[in-house]
Amino acid sequence: MTDGRVTSPRTAQIAAEFAERLDMLEEAxxxxxxxxxxxxxxxxxxxDELDVAFTEDNAAPFVTHLAVALTRLNRGEPGIEPSSVVDDEIRGRLRERDAVQRVMTxxxxxxxxxxxxSEVAYMTVHLCAIADEEGTR
Known part of the structure; x- marks a missing residue:
């Protein structure tokens, strides 16, 4: 991704799946x-990387958190505070953590x-919950 435009069929599919949610958040x-x-x-x-199917049913909180977190950062606002509970929750989840870190880079x-x-950790918690539900761990 270099300019913010849809660049792959998967991105187009994700954009369509979450269009209503993201439209509402953007309009607000x-x-x-x-x-x-x-x-x-x-x-x-x-x-693509983790072979997880994200849908409105399983990923709505994740997508909302991700969009709001990226907005805070886009606006120059501070990130969220670190949490030892979150860190404990994702301990040992290197595959998911590394994937989120790579994309955030x-x-x-x-x-x-x-x-x-701390933002990467919170994103990873959401991702792990979805991956566990989907049985992709």
Whole structure:
């Protein structure tokens, strides 16, 4: 992803799946256009890398959290505080953590800002819950 536009069939599928949710968040000013595109890209990349099917039914909280977190960062607001509970929850989940970190490293380039480890940890918690539900661990 280099310019925020849909770049793959998977990204287009994700954009369509979560269009209503992301439209609502963007129209309410809770999500920036860049954060929306980065959310679609991130979810598509994670779906491909981890072989997880993200749907409105299983990933609505994840997509919302991701879009809002990326918006905070896009607006220059501080990241969320670290949590030992979150860290404990994802301990040993290196595959998921590494996947989120890899995609967030790409997002950092467009945000022109580093994404704090605490944000990556919270994103990973959501991803792990979905992966466990889908049986992809």
């Amino acid at each position: 000013g809770q999500v920036t256009p860049l954060a929306r595109r980065l959310t679609e890209f991130t979810v598509a990349e994670l779906a 790409e997002c950092e380039k467009l945000l022109d800002r580093q994404i704090p480890d």
